[in-house]
Amino acid sequence: MSEQQEPVTGIEVPIYLKYNFTAGAGPARFLSQVKKGVLTGQRCPRCDQVYIPPRGSCAACGVATEEEVVLSDKATVQSFTIVSIPIPNNPIQPPYIIANLVADGANISFIHLMSECVNEDVRIGQRVQAVWKPEEEWDYAMDNIRYFKPIDEADVPVGQIGKLPVSGWKG
Amino acid sequence: MPESDSESEILNQAFELGYTYTRSTGPVVGRFLTGLRERQVVGNRGSDGRVIVPPMEYDPGTAEALSEFVDVSEEGEVVSWAWVKHPREAHPSDQPFAWAMIRLDGADVPMVHWVQANREADINTGSRVRVRWAEETTGSINDIAGFELV
Numbered sequence: 001m002s003e004q005q006e007p008v009t010g011i012e013v014p015i016y017l018k019y020n021f022t023a024g025a026g027p028a029r030f031l032s033q034v035k036k037g038v039l040t041g042q043r044c045p046r047c048d049q050v051y052i053p054p055r056g057s058c059a060a061c062g063v064a065t066e067e068e069v070v071l072s073d074k075a076t077v078q079s080f081t082i083v084s085i086p087i088p089n090n091p092i093q094p095p096y097i098i099a100n101l102v103a104d105g106a107n108i109s110f111i112h113l114m115s116e117c118v119n120e121d122v123r124i125g126q127r128v129q130a131v132w133k134p135e136e137e138w139d140y141a142m143d144n145i146r147y148f149k150p151i152d153e154a155d156v157p158v159g160q161i162g163k164l165p166v167s168g169w170k171g
Numbered sequence: 172m173p174e175s176d177s178e179s180e181i182l183n184q185a186f187e188l189g190y191t192y193t194r195s196t197g198p199v200v201g202r203f204l205t206g207l208r209e210r211q212v213v214g215n216r217g218s219d220g221r222v223i224v225p226p227m228e229y230d231p232g233t234a235e236a237l238s239e240f241v242d243v244s245e246e247g248e249v250v251s252w253a254w255v256k257h258p259r260e261a262h263p264s265d266q267p268f269a270w271a272m273i274r275l276d277g278a279d280v281p282m283v284h285w286v287q288a289n290r291e292a293d294i295n296t297g298s299r300v301r302v303r304w305a306e307e308t309t310g311s312i313n314d315i316a317g318f319e320l321v
Contacts, residue, residue, distance in 0.1 A: 008196055008204040008310035023182040075300055134202045140182055159262045 023140075026056020026065065037132060039071040043149045049107040053142070060126040072104035072166050073130035075148060076156045079109075082119050097122055101148060105166030112142065116149035125161060127153035127169060199228045202240055207314040210304050214278050215240050221279035246321060247275035247303040254291045262318060269294050273318060286318045293320060 026042060030053050033040040042054035042065035049058065050069050058062050060131055080099035097119055100109035114122060116131070130146035138144045152171040156164065196204060197216065203225045206213035214224035216239040218232055230237055252271035258264055263285050270280035271294070287303070288294045300318040308314040 005208070008201045008208065010193055010195045011204065011311060013192045013194055015192065017188040017190075021184050021186045023184075028182045089189070098291040130183065140184075 008103045024056060026054045029068065030054050033068075034142060034144055035140050037135065037138060037144065039073055039103055039130075040072050041069045041103070042135060043067040043069050050105060051108050052103055052106045052110055070166070071106050072133075073145070073150065074168055075101040075103045075128050075130075076161050076169070077114075077122065077124055077126040077128060078102050078123060080114065080122055082122075090106060095119055099128075099148070101128060102162045102164075104168050104171050107162050109162070110142070112145060113147040113159065114149070115147035122150075123155065125155035127151050128157065138148050142160060192225055197228060199226050199237070201279055202226065202313075203221075204310040204312070206242075206314070208308045208310040210308060210314070211212035212243050212275060212302065212315075213240050214243050214275075217249075220265065222277060223280045224275055224278040224282050244280045245304075247278070247300060249286065249294065249298040249300060250274050250281040251296060252286065252294055254294070256291075263313075266290070268317070271300070271318070273300055284315055284318055286320065288320055292313045 012047035017078060022038040030040055030042075039052060040054075041050040044063065044065050045067065046061040046063050047058060049060065050071070051058070051065060052071060054065055062170035078100040080097050082097055084095045087096055092113070093168055097114040097116050097117065098111060099122070101112055102109045110143070117151055127150065129151045131147055131149055133146055133163055146169050148152045153169055154169060173279065205211050206257075212224060213226060214222045215226035215237045216222055217227070217237060218230045218235065222241050222243060224243055226240065227237055229235065250272040252269040254267065255270050256267050258267065262268070264287065268289055269286040271284065271286045273284055273286070274281040286294060286300055299321040301321050303316050303319050305314050305316040
């Protein structure tokens, strides 16, 4: 009845953790603006740091961050990594770049993709700008931005990264 | 898709984190799973002569590698059990069932599996049970699609 088969040497034992994620007040305000194509940070009333994505409070000072700050979709590369190993179920083909980017007007980086770039030329301090999806596809998600691409601006010195005004870099 | 209430903007989203593990089984567990694929439960013999099911890689007493495999029966006896009144999604049955320690005939050590029973009162310590094989066996513990009362 059973045909000759190789002995079992391995098994698949996936584990799936299912969550219902509730954004909370601070992130919900941020995501509602992202849906309109606007990046907003929140400023700490004590230390003046601007957070994006905002969590609703300042991690350093422990106080609520009520003030909303509209940010630029231009940013600076604070750090990055070249991903060479495929991740299961991730449609992006390696090698690709994941970067910590600081938007102009913000003081804290967020993680996003970089593309339309030569991976080997990507560097800390490089200037980039968001490439958005078509407006009709916008949702409550940071992947309304497909990726960031390099722009023709001078690099930001390391000491200046995360300290640029929303008006941008005049370097 | 997230749901939004424009007044309060409470955003909710289902989110699944998956770890797509694969494991190599080694020769002992691999032999056990190969047996299940052929609808045969396999144990092995420890240094004290006891038959252990599922087979162990190393002797529980002496820590020596174990190699003497023994076929055991697909019938056995419930040693202990716990009734699950409200099965959850990850459980093997969507109807109430029993987790049970089952000592198969020819084995000296019970193994954990699940027993199908219509009512809690139908299962007892000492109940005789038999493997219900999956329609298609693949070399997995789920080739035993539970035990049923004999």
